[in-house]
Amino acid sequence: MAQSEMITQAFIDDVCHRITTNQEVTLPLPLGGRIHIDRQLPFLCLYRQPKNRPDPGTEKLVLAEASFIIAKEEQTDLGLERLVGSIVKTAREEFGAFLLVEIFSLPVPQNEGQEIVEEMEETFCLFSRKKGLLSPVVEKLENELSRISLNNMHPKVSLKYMEHIAPTGMKPILDRKLCQEQGTYMLGFGVKPVYQSEDERLYPLELEDLRRGVSVACKKGFFEFVKRYTSMLMVDYRELGRRGVTPAVFEVDDALAKIEESFDFLLQVSPVNTHEAYKAFQQSGYRETPQFFYRPRPFDPALKKRELFGIALEKIEDPVLSDIFTQKRDEIDRKLTMLLDRDTPNFLPGSLQVYGGVDTALLESARSMMERIASVSKDPSPREMVDAVEMARxxxxxxxxxxxxxxxxxxxxxxxxxxxxxxxxxxGNFLINRHSTFAKKRVEALINHEIGTHVLTYYNGYSQPFKQLHTGLCGYDEMQEGIAVLSEYLCGGLTLARLKILAARVIAVDSMVRGEGFVRTFALLHETHGMAPKSAFGVTSRVYRGGGLTKDAVYLRGFLDVLEYIHEGGKLDLLFIGKIAASHIPLIQELLYRKVLHEPPLFPRYLQTQEAAERLEKIR
Structure with missing residues (x-):
């Protein structure tokens, strides 16, 4: 037996010292295993790789936990048993109790002659030493596991009792004496390997779906254990997640940000001749579709895609971070496809994938707003305007x-x-059209929209460990524009004219998606809804840029969603941590609980005013 295969007593002593002094433990084990313990914790997940059969994927079920060991079965008698036992005793002294959970794949029945042995009904099987032991924890695990959705079905969970808990054919990792000591608890966690094919190949997407649910169930089970059996103080199960971030996460984050920052999507799909195009459209009596010109694309989108899909997302162990980065990769892919399809009929389907369209409820809201605004008498006094230079100041x-x-x-x-x-x-930079003028009473609202929201969330995201929070998580536009419009309302700058523009954008997007041409959509806004020609042109040109960009519908949709979020008691400060979508709020909360993210350094100035506080109270 090679000395290098042994887990030495010196190694065990070092691990226990780190636990006692509340240091992180991240070390390799002989034969390719590893141990990771984030900090002092009263639990440990164990996975032992069977020596007599392949078991692809099962080890990934423990990787999301803050405390785990992955080892070979044959290491059990080569120091692994002593290592686990020492960890149990050391942590138990700190917390009064300790829970070991061993995760393993359940053996699948095989064919016997011409008869097929009935396949296991349960997807999960929990093993406890005796009835009544750890009942609250077991019940929590059963409930949470049964809620997991696998191929639109919910799994069956069974509970069995055995004195010596271990995977089939393996020696128990804890000896009988230690198991019977007060404060020592163990559960077995058997998983039907639905992520493996019959010839033991891996189904990676099924595994990802499963491990997301298993990770949440484990954390909630551990939280139940912590509350009822230990001296540890916790307020939320998400605090028990991993705090340590592996280098692979930062490598993926850097690579995605490098690709996204190498091109400006909106500038690439925005015309460079809008001012001249309006003059030509005006001269045609608003009857000839204007011709727009675009910037040259300074890169080959197909080569960017090759670079994009060379990023090793599969190395990310944390399912929360894996989800975030996978969604972002897919969004960048779709945007690159849109740049390939710019100014062609194929552009619009990509836009619908990235930004969505207009549903019936949103369209009805927009139409209702237009009708109500039309019934309000216009202020006859001339508007005081400022130019681009004054806005820049x-x-x-x-x-x-x-x-x-x-x-x-x-x-x-x-x-x-x-x-x-x-x-x-x-x-993160504020760009102003040289030819634009702005209503003086709207300057504060526009500053709050662009600087107090877009620039602020860019730099709040910049302060976080992940670049995606300042470049923008997948689908962030809707939330960003929603809180940006909210900022206009809170400072009293959301005028009827501005609301009319937001509603008009929705109506224009709907018209464009239904197949109406530029001239027909312009006429709908100008003639039917009474918009001034230049305003109607501005809305229409934004919607038809690139070949049909549905992004402008997100302003009103996002604003209405943010109002509902606040009305239902949502925390406003979470929305400013970076450029996030509404779907990311639970993930951001979890990463804050886990201390992977921190509180942002900036908060909008306009939220400090009495006027904003009163308007927020009205929404609530």
Whole structure:
């Protein structure tokens, strides 16, 4: 027996010392195993690789936990039994009790002659030493496991009792004496290997679905154990997740951010000749579809895709982070396809995939808003306007305010000729169309929208460990634009004219998706809904840019969703941690509980006003 195969007493002593002093343990084991213990914790997940059969994928079921060991079966008598026993005793002294959970794949019945042995009905089987032991924990695990959705079905969970818990054919990892000591608890966690084929190949997507559910169930089970049996104080089960982030996560994050930051999607799909196109459209009597020109694409999207799918997302062990990064990769892929399809009929289907369309409820809301606004008498007094230079001055003052509070803020204000909208934020910088003018009473609202939301969340995301939080998680636009419009409302700058624009965008997107041309959609806004020609053109050109961009529907949809979120008691501060979608809020909360993310350094200035507080109270 080679000495290198042994887990030495010195190794065991080092692990126990680290646990006692509340240090992280992340070490390799002989024969290719590993131990990871985030911090002092009263539980441990164990997986032993069977020596007589392949078992692909099962070890991944423990990787999401904050405390686990992965080892070979043959190491049981080569120091693994002593290592686990020492961890149990050391942590038990800290917390008064300790729970060991051994996870293993259940053996699948095989054919016997011409008769087929009935296949196991249960997907999960929990093993306890005796009836009544750990009942609250077992019940919590049973309930949570039964809620997992596998191919649109819920699994069956069974409970069995055995004095010596171990996978079939293996020696128990804890000896009888230790098992009977007060404060020592053990459960077996058998899993039907639905993620393996009959010839023991891996089904990776089925495994990912399963391990997400198993991870949540385990954390809730551990939380039940912590509350009832230990001295550890916890307020939420998500606190028991992994805090340590593996290098693979940062490698994936860097690679995705590098690709996304190598191109500006909105600039690439926005015309460079909007000002000239309007003049030509006006001269045609609003009857000839304007011709738009776009920037040259400074890269080959197909080569970017090759680079994108070369990123090793499968190395991410944490299912929460894996989900976030996988969603982002898929969104970048779709945007690259849209750039390939720019100014062609294929662009619109990609836009619908990325930004969605307009459902009946949203369209009815937009139409209702247009009708109500039309019934309100217009203010006959002329509007006082400011130019791009004055807007730039106000923006620089607001950026300076945030820079004092977070010196990393380095946003630039640029007055340019080559952007389609009046103003926009791109890569944390504020861009203003040189030819645009702005109503003076709307300046504060626009500053709050662009600087107090888009720039602020860019730098809040920048402060976090993951770049995706400032480049934007998948589908972030809807939430971003929703809270940006909310900022306009909270400072009293959400005018009827602005609401009319938001509603018009929804109506224009719906018209475009239904197949109406540019001229017909313009006429719908100008003639049917009474918009001024230049405003109607601005809305229509934004919607038809690139070949049909449905993004503009997210402003009103996002605003209505944010209002509902606040009305239902949602925490507003979570929305400013970075560029996130509504679907990410539970994931962000979990990462905050796990201390993977931290509280953001910036909070919108407009939320400190009495006016904003009163308006928020009305929403609630």
């Amino acid at each position: 106000a923006a620089r003052e607001e950026i300076a305010y945030y820079k004092k509070r977070y010196p990393e803020v380095a946003a630039r204000v640029e007055v340019r000729d080559d952007i389609a909208s009046g103003a926009m934020v791109s890569n």
